Amino acid sequence: MIITQEVHDISTATGTMRTYLYRPDCEGQFATIIFYSEIFQQTAPIARAAAILAGHGFVVLVPEVFHELNPIGTVLAYDDIGKDKGNADKFAKRLEHHDSDTEALVDFARSLIFCSSHIGSMGVCIGGHLAYRAALNPDIQGAFCLYPTDIHSNTLPCDKGNDSLSRTGDIAAELVMIFGKQDPHVSSEGRKLVYDKLEATEAKFNWLEVNAQHAFMRDEDIRHDPALALQMYLQAVAFFQRTLK
Template sequence: MRRARRAAVRWDMANEYVGERVRVEVGGEVMGAYLARPSAPGRYPGVVVAHQLFGVTADVRGIADRLAGQGRVAIAPEFHHRSGAGIELPVTDEGRARGFALMRELSRDGVVSDMSAAMSYLRARGEVRAVTGVLGVSLGGHLAYLAAARLAVPVTLVLYAGWLTGTEIPVSTPEPTVELTGGITGRLVYVVGEQDPVVPPADRRVIADRLVAEGVSHDLVVVPGAGHAFLAEGTAGYSPAAAEFTWALIERELADADSQRTDG
């Protein structure tokens, strides 16, 4: 486990991009998703973006857009699609309550199927040369960790994911998701705010110890002074300094994965 150091990083959106709604087939059903891609012709690495409780909201689309601006094709699937199409909840007490209810309707097998379908969708697109990563925030971080344990993901970026060490939610049953760590074959980077109440120090230690015990290539980064959801621009939890540091880390990790995976 290591603490993050502040760094002054320049972010350069080098690519113009386009965003669109797409439909992904999952076991005979249709899952909606938001896709952001560079507008210039070419072949680019693909990334899956996993949303928090509230669905594919503006801040999640913003993450996909930023990745597209960096020269990637990013897809943000609607993991709540079995409960309803196009769910996008407000970040309010009412929206949070509905989000918790929807979270309890997710199943482990359903999430893995959705992740696999999203990755297959990217691979089938002509402009995608390889799927190199999964990035998840909050609940989506948990889903990303699960995907890393069940699917071949070169690098998984897990941001402030809760409930990994217990069985409080269906997607972390029958055993806690952290117990699946031995199935991770790629690199995993876990980033959490120092003051995040959702992921207390005891949970961080359990996650770090398990990653070490299973020999997973990883980093567990604690961002000083940051709370929960610090990457969620436009929300109360957003922290520009923590977000800047984390975006630099994301870009570095994805670039490393991109360089190692150039085949389709």
């Protein structure tokens, strides 16, 4: 499926958020996937991931997740300077502001003639956490979360009791949680904490732990696992085809 790309600047409660849109280049209405990036924002690997999803018949929105903290269009490099800046942004932005970003993205998708009413979320790393967090929004029907960080540790700023792990029971959407066993950012104890919370709240979720390192989806990284990444794309497409009918 041939796709087309657009750039939109969306108004949010905390300022203008640049959002990159990928969609099938044909007539019709398509379900939407909000795709949350790593701390580096929309790098080339993230753009390629969004294009892959769009090529399977989805409208894909890639927001700049730290739009309040950077000039519009900022892309951080995959180096120590970029990592330090991205991590500083991660700990500076409140989860409540990510929530209002998700509300703005849902409203934006609903305003587009080529978007159906069905919306899901997906992300990698901090974006995996944001995809999980987005599922607190009742308009999100499914969330595909790849090696999500900081859910287990409650290290991101937010109001007391509003951290994502504590709010797990408020998620109605179906979740897919995927972790790398060799990922140092989420230990086996951390994964167990998230799993037990999902079980305790009777969440509707699928759980998969794979033999992979952090960032195994990133196709410009020595940790990239191409075969495993392909499996994840196929699983994500099947998941969203089912949940976003």
